[in-house]
Amino acid sequence: MENRNKVFIATSLDGFIADKKGGIEWLDIFPAINQVDTGYGAFMAQIDALLMGRNTFETVCSFDIEWPYDKPVFVLSNTLKQIPQPLQDKAKLVSGPLQKVLEKIHQQGYHRLYIDGGKTIQSFLKEDLIDEMIITTIPFVLGGGIPLFSELPNPLLFECISSQTFLGKIVQSHFVRHRKN
Amino acid sequence: MENRNKVFIATSLDGFIADKKGGIEWLDIFPAINQVDTGYGAFMAQIDALLMGRNTFETVCSFDIEWPYDKPVFVLSNTLKQIPQPLQDKAKLVSGPLQKVLEKIHQQGYHRLYIDGGKTIQSFLKEDLIDEMIITTIPFVLGGGIPLFSELPNPLLFECISSQTFLGKIVQSHFVRHRKN
Numbered sequence A, B: 001m002e003n004r005n006k007v008f009i010a011t012s013l014d015g016f017i018a019d020k021k022g023g024i025e026w027l028d029i030f031p032a033i034n035q036v037d038t039g040y041g042a043f044m045a046q047i048d049a050l051l052m053g054r055n056t057f058e059t060v061c062s063f064d065i066e067w068p069y070d071k072p073v074f075v076l077s078n079t080l081k082q083i084p085q086p087l088q089d090k091a092k093l094v095s096g097p098l099q100k101v102l103e104k105i106h107q108q109g110y111h112r113l114y115i116d117g118g119k120t121i122q123s124f125l126k127e128d129l130i131d132e133m134i135i136t137t138i139p140f141v142l143g144g145g146i147p148l149f150s151e152l153p154n155p156l157l158f159e160c161i162s163s164q165t166f167l168g169k170i171v172q173s174h175f176v177r178h179r180k181n
Helices: A031-035 A040-045 A054-062 A098-107 A118-126 B031-035 B040-045 B054-062 B098-107 B118-126
Strands: A004-012 A016-018 A049-053 A073-076 A091-094 A112-116 A132-138 A156-166 A170-177 B004-012 B016-018 B049-053 B073-076 B091-094 B112-116 B132-138 B156-166 B170-177
Touching: A004 A040, A004 A118, A049 A054, A049 A098, A049 A118, A054 A073, A054 A118, A073 A098, A091 A098, A112 A118, A156 B156, A156 B170, A170 B156, A170 B170, B004 B040, B004 B118, B049 B054, B049 B098, B049 B118, B054 B073, B054 B118, B073 B098, B091 B098, B112 B118
Parallel strands: A004 A112, A004 A132, A049 A073, A049 A112, A073 A091, B004 B112, B004 B132, B049 B073, B049 B112, B073 B091
Antiparallel strands: A004 A016, A132 A170, A156 A170, B004 B016, B132 B170, B156 B170
């Protein structure tokens, strides 16, 4: 099976995933969006497992909700010692060089991965390991915050294969990595 | 007549208007786009004049082409002493606080303005003076360069009223400032 690493994330118009204080309340500026199918279900149906960074994992844990994933979650961290007891059947800790981490995950039968978390996505982009990105733009110009993208050794070319607006307010674009064959 | 300040600009997927070396060749990665109507003509037909920064003005002057604008151009600069002789009937120098600059331009009958140039757009956003932005995303993650957006004192909310792809590669989104009435 082909290995694919995919991103599904929301950013501000100026490319931030969290504001200057680390907050994400601005993501909910148009609450009507919660009544709209923005493709998250269809995306999740097409992935085998999630790979996220420690920050994202801890953020999800901090939400006062049930564990939201029905697919295996791999938590990429070189500092976290163990997954908290109640989640040990939901999430597994992985560490080391990305290529090795991916090999181990693929060997377990998970090939289509949802890569989540700003730093994790940045690490993957640095090694040109992202194949697709579905980016939902919440049209705030925040003027500062935690950026989705960071410094890269080389530019990476994608193609925007589709784009749609929701509520006449929010835009979602689907980018696929353009690789020379 | 209502005053409107509009932006029509291309950026990379990570929000840069020029690469790490200041280059813009990457804007032409998909040459077939030159055969496509991306709305520039329609946009220009709806503006009365351009207001651009010195950098943009000098970049346009450096292109080995005829003067490309058939509308009046105002060059915003506090350092430029005068417009070069051959362009003195095409472009006028303006300086001072933005609100005063705009007043003077409006008094001359130009109300719908094309605001161009990274620093100029940033100055306008800082004072919440941008009403619309048509942003064409060339799907390179450059990993560094000259950003379109910069630090802001307060977040600004827009709405994405429409979005379209060209060639299945490039995406253009139309953002309109969402102001409370």
